[in-house]
Amino acid sequence: MFTSPLLEKLIRQFAGMPGIGYKTARRLAFYILKLPDDKAKELAETIIEVKSKVIECSICGNITETDPCAICSNPDRDKNIICVVEKPSDVFALEKTNEYKGVFHILGGALSPLDGIGPDDLRIRSLLNRVSEGAAEIILATNPNTEGEATAEYIMELLKPFKVKVTRISRGLPIGGDLEFADIVTLSKALKDRKPL
């Protein structure tokens, strides 16, 4: 409908991205059209570069440009504590706390039979290999939802023979939240997991 098939093509490509509707895609395409040439070129080059240079760390599975990644190759990180997460952005969230000094293991998702994601689709075997090479604690930090809980349970079972300490991140009321507005599952979990003061 536009007088430029190329612009329509760009709109279609943006509209194919997650959470981007047709109108947003159109706005983005017009934004590209108005962008200075060098900025547009830079964006195109970054897309190509990300695809060619960003790889997975052969140890933890996190995204990286060097193998092993910056965390796995950092001598100050405690290699004996492995925090298991679903995806790279979870590492990002945990790193922001500036509290964790161990290393990570990225599963690449969570068990989800409905979506056809089974144990073989996740980086579970390499986790077991890492544990077999020696580890003091495995922190299961998969998401506190059905898939994440099932994945944590599943991995916990697999880790039993290793006699390694296995912990799960605590679930309860979010800090700054309000009891009145907490959902019933979180509230009952918070009550069940209450701690002595």
Next chain:
Amino acid sequence: MFTSPLLEKLIRQFAGMPGIGYKTARRLAFYILKLPDDKAKELAETIIEVKSKVIECSICGNITETDPCAICSNPDRDKNIICVVEKPSDVFALEKTNEYKGVFHILGGALSPLDGIGPDDLRIRSLLNRVSEGAAEIILATNPNTEGEATAEYIMELLKPFKVKVTRISRGLPIGGDLEFADIVTLSKALKDRKPL
């Protein structure tokens, strides 16, 4: 904070786009990361191609890959009726109605003193040139907001010496709307512009 500066760069570039927050930018960057190589390459190439091949029609100012654009060079379009709009996506909206058989003139925005947009920043001179070469009707289809109305008034004044028929798209209650929820300005305009049945 990520272990890949390149991915962070891509996130920053997406976050610089209009209406894209940091979290959406992150989701888009991970989407690019998971995209098949050829699809990512295609997107990068489309961005470069759009920048190099999409130009402005020398007659109407619409975006095009050929000059004049598909509408201006279409022998079936009535060159005597010129519909004046603010931007290329307005042409898109009007073309969708499949009702209009005239041609367009894209101003490239609307008068907005607060944003420093004056008459010289819009494609007004070329509109006057087109009208001086002969036209039967000029339809002012700028947006029905403060800037659009002011722009329409301004152009109407400039067109007076040409003795050309000047019309303004009608404003009133949107079809499918509800009187109860109409804003007061639209409602008073709809009342004032009432038509005999």
